[in-house]
Amino acid sequence: MADGRILIADDEDGLRWVLEKGFRGAGYQVTAVKDGTTALREAEEQPFDLILLDIRMPGIDGLTLLGRIRGKRPDAQVVIMTAHGTVETAIQAMQQGAYDYLAKPFDLDEALLLAERALTARRLSQEVTSLKTGLKEVWEFGALVGRHPTMQEVYKTIGRVAASDVSVLLRGESGTGKEVVARALHHYSRRAGRPFVGVSAAAIPATLLESELFGHEKGAFTDAKERRLGKLELAHGGSVFFDEIGDMPPELQVKLLRALQERAFERVGGHELIRMDVRVLAATHRDLEAMMKTGRFREDLFYRLNVVSLLLPSLRERRGDMIVPEHLPIGPVSAAAGVEADASLEEIIEKKMVECVRGLRGHTSANLHSLMVGLVEKPLLRAVMRETKGNQVRAAQLLGINRNTLRKKLKEHGIDPDAG
Numbered sequence: 001m002a003d004g005r006i007l008i009a010d011d012e013d014g015l016r017w018v019l020e021k022g023f024r025g026a027g028y029q030v031t032a033v034k035d036g037t038t039a040l041r042e043a044e045e046q047p048f049d050l051i052l053l054d055i056r057m058p059g060i061d062g063l064t065l066l067g068r069i070r071g072k073r074p075d076a077q078v079v080i081m082t083a084h085g086t087v088e089t090a091i092q093a094m095q096q097g098a099y100d101y102l103a104k105p106f107d108l109d110e111a112l113l114l115a116e117r118a119l120t121a122r123r124l125s126q127e128v129t130s131l132k133t134g135l136k137e138v139w140e141f142g143a144l145v146g147r148h149p150t151m152q153e154v155y156k157t158i159g160r161v162a163a164s165d166v167s168v169l170l171r172g173e174s175g176t177g178k179e180v181v182a183r184a185l186h187h188y189s190r191r192a193g194r195p196f197v198g199v200s201a202a203a204i205p206a207t208l209l210e211s212e213l214f215g216h217e218k219g220a221f222t223d224a225k226e227r228r229l230g231k232l233e234l235a236h237g238g239s240v241f242f243d244e245i246g247d248m249p250p251e252l253q254v255k256l257l258r259a260l261q262e263r264a265f266e267r268v269g270g271h272e273l274i275r276m277d278v279r280v281l282a283a284t285h286r287d288l289e290a291m292m293k294t295g296r297f298r299e300d301l302f303y304r305l306n307v308v309s310l311l312l313p314s315l316r317e318r319r320g321d322m323i324v325p326e327h328l329p330i331g332p333v334s335a336a337a338g339v340e341a342d343a344s345l346e347e348i349i350e351k352k353m354v355e356c357v358r359g360l361r362g363h364t365s366a367n368l369h370s371l372m373v374g375l376v377e378k379p380l381l382r383a384v385m386r387e388t389k390g391n392q393v394r395a396a397q398l399l400g401i402n403r404n405t406l407r408k409k410l411k412e413h414g415i416d417p418d419a420g
Contacts, residue, residue, distance in 0.1 A: 004119050005047065008032040009039035009065070010054040010081060015104075019052065022108040023115070036060030043069050045275050047237060048076050050118055052102075052111075055082045055089055063093055070097045072236070075193065077118040081106075150313040154181065161308050162188035169245075169305045170283040172312030178283035179243060181312065186239040191279055194238030199231045202244035210252055211268050214259070220269025232265060232276050239279040245305065246286030246297060257301045280305065378413045385410075390418050 006028045010016045013034070020032040031048075033039050037059035043051065051069060055062040066078055080093045080101040094101065099118045102111060161168060162185050170178040179198065186196045204212050211220075215230030232240060242248070248256070259265040260280060264273050282305045291297035388394040396406045410417050 003027065004049040004115075005029045006031070006115065007039060007042055007048040007051045009034075009036060009052065009057060009062075011035060011057045012054070015081075018108060019111060022112065026112055028115075034058075036062065036065045040065055040068055043076070044072055047073065047277070049122060050077045050079065050115055052079050052081055052115075055080060055093070063089065063096070066093055066096055066098055075122070075237070077122045079114060079118060150317060154310065154312060157308070157310050158184055158188065161185070163190060165189075165279050167280040167282070167305050167307040169307075169309050170281065170312060171309060172283075172285065173314045174285050176312040176314060178312060179241065181310065182239075182241045182281045182283060185281060186241075186279070189239070189279065191238045195235050196239050196241065197231050197235035198241040198243055200243040201246075201248040206249045206252070209248070210255065213252070213256065214265050214267055215274075216268035217270040220267070224269065227267070230267065232259065232278065233267075233274055235278045236276050237278075239281055242280070242282040242305075244284055244286075245282040246284040246288055246291060250296065250298065253298045253301050257298060257304060260301075260304055378415070381409055381413060381415055385415065385417065392417060 006023050008016060008019050008023070008030065009032075010019070011034050016032050016034060020030050023030045031042055031046075033042060035058040036053075039051075039053065039057075040060060042048075051073075053062040053065055053069075057065075060068075062080060062082075066080070069076065069078060077099045078093075078097065080098050081104060082089060082101055083104045091101070099121065100114055102114060158181065168182075168185060170181055172178055182198075183196060186192065199209075199212055201209060211224075211228070211230065213230050213232055215228050215233055216224050218224055218227050242256075255265075259276070263277070264275050266273060288297050288302055288306075292299045292302060384395045384398055388398065392403055392406055396403045399406065401409075407417070
């Protein structure tokens, strides 16, 4: 049986009925509408894998609708349906992001075959995106490596809740890796191919934070020269990370709570209700319970965010995990040991890199370059082989090199090609 959610928009009742019945019979979940306005509303309110649009419809025409849908659902495949006389318009639609077009009249088998191809292309695109995301975050997630029992519990919690959509509140001192954990929760979730959007309540002035979260319309205030999308809108379909949520002004907490409850909001200066589908992650180093008692943090927002609470231990509690030897293969780096117990992770790494550079004095520029390439190359190769499960063809494609070069590099670094 086929799998996927399909939206069909066509004002011809007979064709719409045939397509709806045919796609349902093939196992797809189908929504069928007869005008562009309804199609846009459906596309905004729920995610579709494939959208079939007629070029000429009441309300909003297919070409205009294509542009709006690509803005709202960039990962959805769009197929244009057109009469023979408007094939040029269909080609124009493909140039604007449509996957392909069907020239009327067409039979059901042709439509089913094209749908299968479009959905296969979408899955491959998501796989590539996932691989790229995983590769990009290899170094970021390296901060999660640790042997201390408290960190082992953190890993277990990540594994337990990553796949769900529950809200997670990350707690701990500055420098303990709260954003890294948030990214890991997103990376290992069903939303991994969608946006991860972060916003820091501490880094943005209170007067600008509302616009940053919800966006604004042109003319909403003096400097609003054009419409701007907010973080919640940009995160649609993915995860939004509220860093230092305890620093958010109380009046803005009310608006955020309403948006999370209703899964919708209005841009500043606007009246259009914007639907959102996001997973909520938040972090703080503050004592939110104490802040609730003094009225500085809303209790209802706290319970909305604190469905799962994850406390990250300070580096004082896990000094043995500050620098993980197997991730620091160069002698001058891995030899460095003691650091101040209250230093943040960033300060620790900076100190180690200074010691590394001092230890490299006397090297020529040529062998220094080789040494630094070796520092990066080996863990990168390991990460790619792990991500591709040892598939050398895919690994070579991902790295942009040929298989012979990949084999040479694996041998050079002593990496087992079958260890992925």
